[in-house]
Amino acid sequence: MKLSLTSIQSSLHWENRKANLGMFDAKISNIDVTDIIVLPEMFSTGFTMKPELHFDTMEGETIAWMKALSIKKNAAICGSIIIKNEVEQYVNRFLFVNQNEIHYYDKAHLFRMGEENQHYVKGESQKIIQYKGFNIAPMVCYDLRFPAWIRRTPHFEYDLLLFVANWPQRRSEHWKTLLLARAIENQAYVLGVNRIGNDGNGIYHSGDTSFINPLGEILYRKKEDEDIYTHVIEKSIINDYRKSFPVEKDADEFNLK
Secondary structure, three states, X not given: OEEEEEEXXXXXOOOOHHHHHHHHHHHHHOOOOOOEXXXXXXXXXXXXXXXXHHOEOOOOHHHHHHHHHHHXXXXXXXXXXXXXXXXXXEEEEEEEEEOOEEEEEEOOOOOHHHOHHHOOOOOOOOOOEEEOOEEEEEEEHHHHHOXXXXXXXXXXXOOEEEEEEOOOHHHHHHHHHXXXXXXXXXXXXXXXXXXXXXXXXXXXXXXXXXXXXXXOOEEXXXXXXXXXXXXXXXXXXXXXXXXXXXXXXXXXXXXXX
């Protein structure tokens, strides 16, 4: 059993939904057959701290665009955007849209050094998305630094960790090292999709979109350039490696608080 994921590493138009959706529309039109198309964190706006000016809703333009593209390409579309939720709060929401089916995860760890915690409300729940025989755990950017939240357990069982990010170049070694660590410690595939270029605050992003297998082997990494690439995960590789090297049998039990 296999699953194909196509990552899009791209620059973003700062606080300009129309330009970003048009740009990604053109990029996605060139993708052939794939199961999932993965866009970066806050792909419609960039990592802005002005959610009151640039938010979307679950009935809004961006999700309608994702639904239409999912139908057109016969593939799920995912990435995070700014959502005003049902209680009028702003969240950094990872959306997984498969035609008219929508799954979501709200970013649990807000980047206080960029004042994200002053403008957004954090999510409280992990999420597993079941898709074509695979369990997918979505995560957003800063979540990557918190291994207890991400740890694979009998109650949080997944085959793929999927990170979308606006991770700056000045901490790119952290990004690359932590993605590798999460793959090794959880014996799971990891795909981390990052943006490139300068944002509206002059912060540069070098991409380094990375695909790592459960053995901790870096199968793909792309620095600096605009990039569209298709990755394939295989269920047999996950199952065989976990069976041959069952580290989870010696794992510590813990409760998240």
